[in-house]
Amino acid sequence: MGVSRVTLAWLWSLVAVWSGLAYAGDGESRLPDSAKPTKVQPDDGYRLQAGDVLEISVWKETDLQREVLVRPDGSFSFPLAGEIDARNRTVEDVRKMLVDHLQKYVPSPVVSVAVKQIGGNRVYVVGKVNKAGDFPLTNPLDVMQAISLAGGVTPYASVNNIVILRRHNGRQQSYRFQYSDVARGRALSQNIQLESGDTVVVP
Numbered sequence: 001m002g003v004s005r006v007t008l009a010w011l012w013s014l015v016a017v018w019s020g021l022a023y024a025g026d027g028e029s030r031l032p033d034s035a036k037p038t039k040v041q042p043d044d045g046y047r048l049q050a051g052d053v054l055e056i057s058v059w060k061e062t063d064l065q066r067e068v069l070v071r072p073d074g075s076f077s078f079p080l081a082g083e084i085d086a087r088n089r090t091v092e093d094v095r096k097m098l099v100d101h102l103q104k105y106v107p108s109p110v111v112s113v114a115v116k117q118i119g120g121n122r123v124y125v126v127g128k129v130n131k132a133g134d135f136p137l138t139n140p141l142d143v144m145q146a147i148s149l150a151g152g153v154t155p156y157a158s159v160n161n162i163v164i165l166r167r168h169n170g171r172q173q174s175y176r177f178q179y180s181d182v183a184r185g186r187a188l189s190q191n192i193q194l195e196s197g198d199t200v201v202v203p
Contacts, residue, residue, distance in 0.1 A: 046138060048086045048094065049120025049196055050074055058102065059110035067116060080105045091115060123194045125150035127202035128157035142191045143177050146200050153179065158203045164192065165199040 048054075050072045058064035068076040074087025081101035086094050095113040102109040121137040123146055130151030135141075141149075143164060153159055159179035166173045177200075181187040194200070 045090060046115065047088045047090060047121065047196075048074075048115070050087065051119030052086075052115060052121070053117035053119065054086070054091075054094070055114045055116040056098065057112050058106065059112075061106060061109070064102075064106075070120060121196040123196070124199040125202070126199060128154045129202050130154060137194065137196050141194050143194065143200060144179075144182060144191050146194055147179075147202070150200075150202075153202055161203050163201045163203075164194070165201060166195060167197060 048070055050070050052070045054068050054070065054076070056064075056066060056068060056078060064079055066078075068078060070076050070086050075083050075085045077083055078098065078101075081098050084094060084097055084101070089097075091113050095111050098111045098113065099109055102111065118136045118138060122134045123137050123141065124134045125146050126132050129147060130153075132150060135146065135149045143162070147153060147162075160181075162177040162179055164175040164177060166175070175190070175192060177190050178187065182191050
């Protein structure tokens with residue numbers, strides 16, 4: 001018994017509907033790579049500071065797997081490698097240093113290093129903000145972004161008399177910051193990138 005043209009047309013329309021539903025259900029997988037959500041990763045150029053905690057492991061060496069704290073002098077101790085100076089170095093720098101030290105005792109060591117806790121690179125926002133405190137400096141951060149992390153300024157803040165305090169080679173430096181100008185897109189050079197240890201004072 002033959003199938004009528006009307007029946008065939010109905011069957012094809014049903015297939016089209018189901019295909020459309022399947023496409024919609026798999027929408028994300030069909031998006032171009034540029035449109036797919038991406039995971040935010042810490043800046044690879046992050047510089048280690050005293051107070052950071054590192055997780056270090058050497059493949060197939062159970063005795064060489066541990067967490068270490070970067071001491072106030074910027075260094076830490078690791079078995080067989082001895083003292084490692086980590087201050088202002090990247091994680092990759094430290095990994096290469098460990099490989100160099102360990103290869104005297106471990107043939108072709110495979111070393112992995114990760115930052116487990118950030119305790120050293122921090123900036124401080126104090127004064128008339130809604131959430132004064134210290135904030136981790138994991139990625140580049142400017143003054144406006146730091147104030148935003150602190151919950152913004154209060155209604156009583158003197159926003160055009162903000163000061164950034166920075167200690168360089170043992171000497172204290174200060175930079176003026178006029179919030180109103182930067183908020184209007186003027187004098188943007190004031191919106192400097194902060195460095196570890198900087199303090200933003202909102203009077």
